[in-house]
Amino acid sequence: MKWINENLYISPINTYIDPSKPVENAIITHGHADHAKPGHKNVLATKETINIMKIRYGENCAQNFQELKLNKTLKIDDVKITFYPAGHILGSVQVLAEYKGERINFTGDYKTKKDKTCENFEPVKCHTLVTEATFGLPVFQHPNEDNEIKKLLRSLELFPQRPHLVGVYALGKAQRIIGLLRQQRYDKEIFIHGALEKLCNYYVEEKIFLGNFLKTNLKDKKEYQGEIILAPPSAIKNVWSRKFEDPIICQASGWMSIKQRAKQSLVELPLIISDHADWNELTQYIKLTGAENVYVTHGREEAIVHWCKMNQINGLALSLSGREDEEDL
Numbered sequence: 001m002k003w004i005n006e007n008l009y010i011s012p013i014n015t016y017i018d019p020s021k022p023v024e025n026a027i028i029t030h031g032h033a034d035h036a037k038p039g040h041k042n043v044l045a046t047k048e049t050i051n052i053m054k055i056r057y058g059e060n061c062a063q064n065f066q067e068l069k070l071n072k073t074l075k076i077d078d079v080k081i082t083f084y085p086a087g088h089i090l091g092s093v094q095v096l097a098e099y100k101g102e103r104i105n106f107t108g109d110y111k112t113k114k115d116k117t118c119e120n121f122e123p124v125k126c127h128t129l130v131t132e133a134t135f136g137l138p139v140f141q142h143p144n145e146d147n148e149i150k151k152l153l154r155s156l157e158l159f160p161q162r163p164h165l166v167g168v169y170a171l172g173k174a175q176r177i178i179g180l181l182r183q184q185r186y187d188k189e190i191f192i193h194g195a196l197e198k199l200c201n202y203y204v205e206e207k208i209f210l211g212n213f214l215k216t217n218l219k220d221k222k223e224y225q226g227e228i229i230l231a232p233p234s235a236i237k238n239v240w241s242r243k244f245e246d247p248i249i250c251q252a253s254g255w256m257s258i259k260q261r262a263k264q265s266l267v268e269l270p271l272i273i274s275d276h277a278d279w280n281e282l283t284q285y286i287k288l289t290g291a292e293n294v295y296v297t298h299g300r301e302e303a304i305v306h307w308c309k310m311n312q313i314n315g316l317a318l319s320l321s322g323r324e325d326e327e328d329l
């Protein structure tokens with residue numbers, strides 16, 4: 001990789017992409033906690049990612065922030081940096097680095113499917129693709145998200161007395177689920193756990209339509225009969241959820257396609273809604289980029305590397321640690 005090493009360090013400009021520890025110069029692809037860490041000296045990111053970092057870690061979570069707009073190129077010494085939308089969550093980008101005529105694109109986390117809560121994914125041609133592979137096994141083929149959200153609405157019709165508690169990660173998934181419900185013309189108020197409030201408010205500030213939502217207040221249990229309540233999966237597992245009378249436990253995640261996983265988390269109604277590319281999206285995108293080299297940062301790396309070899313592409317697993325710990329599943 002010559003000018004980029006396996007820690008996603010761009011040596012000519014002394015800059016890391018999504019570093020796991022505080023560094024002098026960091027480019028941050030998106031606000032999920034396994035990519036955006038506090039404590040860097042200089043951060044280059046989109047306006048939305050900068051704001052999300054400040055909401056989560058505080059105003060001074062980096063010494064300096066520099067915003068780069070989508071599709072605008074910033075020249076740092078001899079390296080050109082351009083952000084392209086990654087379609088993963090609000091503000092998420094792929095980072096294209098160009099040096100001496102060579103183009104290396106870092107996908108960060110991405111999905112190519114359309115999502116009304118963020119900019120849609122844009123493909124980028126490159127010589128080397130550094131990609132995620134969270135769902136990099138042929139068995140992962142995410143179903144249509146509208147059909148999944150309809151399962152939730154059907155359950156509400158069947159069980160109009162029962163509160164529907166939906167486990168969602170606070171950044172990205174919560175807002176996407178609300179957006180998908182609104183697309184199905186569900187116009188009732190949607191209740192949210194307090195941990196989701198700041199980020200939902202921020203999405204609204206950025207003109208993402210979420211309709212009416214309200215923080216839960218558990219004085220009268222009956223209030224929540226037949227309502228949708230979104231909460232982090234951790235809250236659903238703990239005492240907080242016991243305050244609801246006879247709830248149906250749902251969870252929205254790409255991992256819900258693994259039945260065992262849903263069972264283990266005591267999820268009655270799994271919704272397979274992912275913000276990551278599935279196997280087909282991953283392999284189609286690799287082909288589309290025309291990349292000769294593919295480096296896989298995290299996820300099910302072996303299968304993608306094997307697929308690359310079968311397709312005459314150099315593949316290498318980087319096995320970055322600390323990814324997928326939180327948030328963005």
Ligand SMILES: [Zn+2]
Pocket residue numbers: 030032035088109328
């Ligand atoms: Zn993510």
